[in-house]
Amino acid sequence: MKTCVIFCAAEFDGLLLPIDKDALVIAADGGLRHTQKLGIHPDVILGDFDSLGYIPDDSRVFPVEKDDTDAMLAVRQGLAQGCDNFLFYGAMDGPRLDHTIANFQALAFLAAHAARGTLIGRDYIVTVVSGQTISFPETAQGIISAFCLGADAAGVTIEGLQYPLTDGSLSAAFPLGVSNHFIGKPARIRVKSGMVLVLWDRANGLCSWEDSEC
Numbered sequence: 001m002k003t004c005v006i007f008c009a010a011e012f013d014g015l016l017l018p019i020d021k022d023a024l025v026i027a028a029d030g031g032l033r034h035t036q037k038l039g040i041h042p043d044v045i046l047g048d049f050d051s052l053g054y055i056p057d058d059s060r061v062f063p064v065e066k067d068d069t070d071a072m073l074a075v076r077q078g079l080a081q082g083c084d085n086f087l088f089y090g091a092m093d094g095p096r097l098d099h100t101i102a103n104f105q106a107l108a109f110l111a112a113h114a115a116r117g118t119l120i121g122r123d124y125i126v127t128v129v130s131g132q133t134i135s136f137p138e139t140a141q142g143i144i145s146a147f148c149l150g151a152d153a154a155g156v157t158i159e160g161l162q163y164p165l166t167d168g169s170l171s172a173a174f175p176l177g178v179s180n181h182f183i184g185k186p187a188r189i190r191v192k193s194g195m196v197l198v199l200w201d202r203a204n205g206l207c208s209w210e211d212s213e214c
Contacts, residue, residue: 001084001085001116002022002023002024002081002082002083002084002085003020003022003023003024003083003085003086003087004023004024004025004026004074004078004081004083004085004086004087005019005023005024005025005026005086005087005089006026006028006031006071006074006075006078006086006087006088006089006091007025007026007027007028007031007032007034007035007042007088007089007090008028008029008030008031008070008071008074008088008089008090008091008099008103009028009029009030009031009033009051009052009070009090009094010090010091010092010093010094010096010099010100011090011093011094011122012031012034012037012089012090012093013093013121013122015038015089016120016125016202016205016206017206019040024043024044024078024081024083025040025042025043025044026042026043026044026045026046026074026077026078027042027044027045027046028046028047028070028071028073028074029046029047029048029049029050029051029052029070030047030051030052030090031070031089031090032045032052032056033052034089034090044060044074044077045058045059045060046059046060046061046062046070046073046074046077047059047060047061047062047070047073048061048062048063048064048066048070049061050064051070060073069099069102069103069106071088071091071099071102071103071106072102072106072109075106075109075110075117079110079113079115083115084114084115084116085115085116086110086115086116086117086118087118087120088103088106088117088118088119088120089120091103091119091120091121092119092121092122092124092126093121093122093123103119104119104126104128104149104197105149107119107126107127107128107197108128108130108149108150108195108197110128111128111129111130111195112130116209118206120202121202122202123201123202124199124200124201124202125199125200125201125202125204125205125206125207126197126198126199127197127198127199127207128149128195128196128197128198129189129190129191129195129196129198130191130193130194130195130196131191131192131193132190132191132209132210133188133189133190133191133209133210134188134189134198134207134208134209134210135186135187135188135189135207135208135210136160136182136186136187136188136200136204136207136208137186138160138184138185138186140182140187140200140204141182141201141203141204142181142182142200142201142203142204143179143180143181143182143200143201144161144180144181144182144187144198144199144200144201145177145178145179145180145198145199145200146158146170146177146178146180146189146196146197146198147170147172147175147177147178147196147197147198148170148171148172148177148194148195148196148197149172149194149195149196149197150172150194150195151172151194152169152170152171152172152194153169153170153171153191153193153194153195153196154169154192154193154194155167155169155190155191155192155193156168156169156170156189156190156191156192156196157188157189157190158177158180158187158188158189158190159187159188159189160182160183160185160186160187160188161180161181161182161183161185161187162180162181162182162183163180163181167192170194170196177196182204188210
């Protein structure tokens with residue numbers, strides 16, 4: 001898989017993992033501050049730069065009045081360059097709740113385009129599972145929650161957690177999947193159809209993706 005690492009303008013609490021040398025690195029507007037602190041020169045700098053407050057050299061400038069958020073501009077750029085695994089920093093812990101929700105929808109957009117997306121925040125990691133299975137080792141601890149995005153998610157199986165589910169369904173109108181718990185066993189979440197947003201403690205690291213068909 002080709003990885004795209006996107007830095008957004010919200011708070012940033014350090015890298016979870018070193019950035020692969022072959023990854024495409026994009027600074028979206030104020031996310032440039034984070035790359036500067038890390039001493040990283042992004043491959044692409046883009047946005048309307050209302051957060052950064054100035055227009056950097058060699059950047060792609062977009063109008064403030066547009067349909068895409070700066071994060072979505074970065075997503076489209078990554079997809080156009082053949083990326084199918086997206087990691088976001090600075091995408092959840094800012095003062096704008098609406099932008100956090102917009103970034104949840106960006107994960108859904110990526111899932112709809114056969115790509116994986118993961119938001120890495122200060123306390124939580126978030127991804128969207130659709131027609132796939134994710135897993136966690138028995139060492140994982142804390143709370144893990146799963147929420148339906150959009151139309152009902154069907155064929156949802158949750159294994160190795162405190163509250164299991166076998167070939168069930170999740171609805172966007174009821175938070176059935178909130179506050180599940182790791183219990184010292186290998187855990188898996190499988191979604192046959194629909195989209196499920198899953199979030200867990202950052203200390204557990206990234207989930208593993210199983211490529212077998214649901």
